[in-house]
Amino acid sequence: MEIEDFFKIYQKSAWDKDASAMIDLYDEHALIFDMWDQGYVSNPSEWRKIITDWLGTLGEEKVKVEFEMVKIHQSGNVGFASALIQFQAISGDGTVLRSMRNRISLGFSKIEDGWKVIHQHTSAPISSDGLTALLEI
Numbered sequence: 001m002e003i004e005d006f007f008k009i010y011q012k013s014a015w016d017k018d019a020s021a022m023i024d025l026y027d028e029h030a031l032i033f034d035m036w037d038q039g040y041v042s043n044p045s046e047w048r049k050i051i052t053d054w055l056g057t058l059g060e061e062k063v064k065v066e067f068e069m070v071k072i073h074q075s076g077n078v079g080f081a082s083a084l085i086q087f088q089a090i091s092g093d094g095t096v097l098r099s100m101r102n103r104i105s106l107g108f109s110k111i112e113d114g115w116k117v118i119h120q121h122t123s124a125p126i127s128s129d130g131l132t133a134l135l136e137i
Helices: 003-016 019-023 044-056
Strands: 026-033 062-075 078-090 096-111 114-123
Antiparallel strands (some): 078 096
16 A cells, blocks of 8 residues: 555545454554544554444444545655545435544554554644634634
C-alpha cells in the first residue's frame, strides 16, 4: 500500500462497513488520538473494537467519507499526511442524516507490505468561547 491509498481504502471500508479492511491500514502498535470518549487508544484490540463497534452499529445507514486538502510527505521509511475529513451518515434512501468535518494528521511507517499508520490524530477547532467544537470547518 502507498500512502495515498490510505485515503481510498479508508473511504471504501467505511462505506462498505468493512472493519477488517479499515483496521488493516494501521500498524499493530499504532497510537490513535481520537476526539471521542477517552481521547486516545494505544491498544490494538481496543482500536479493533472501536472500529468494529462503529461500523457494526450503523444498521441501514452508510458512512460517506470525503477527504479534502490532502498533503503527503514521505522520505525513506517514514511518511506524514494531513487532510480535512468529512463524515456523512447516509440513510437507506440516500438522505444525509448528519455530518461532521474534522482535521486528521497521520504518521506512517513503511514495512514489508507497504505503509501502515503508526500515529493518527483527529481534531476539530474550538470556538473562541472555548466551549464548543466546530464540527463544520
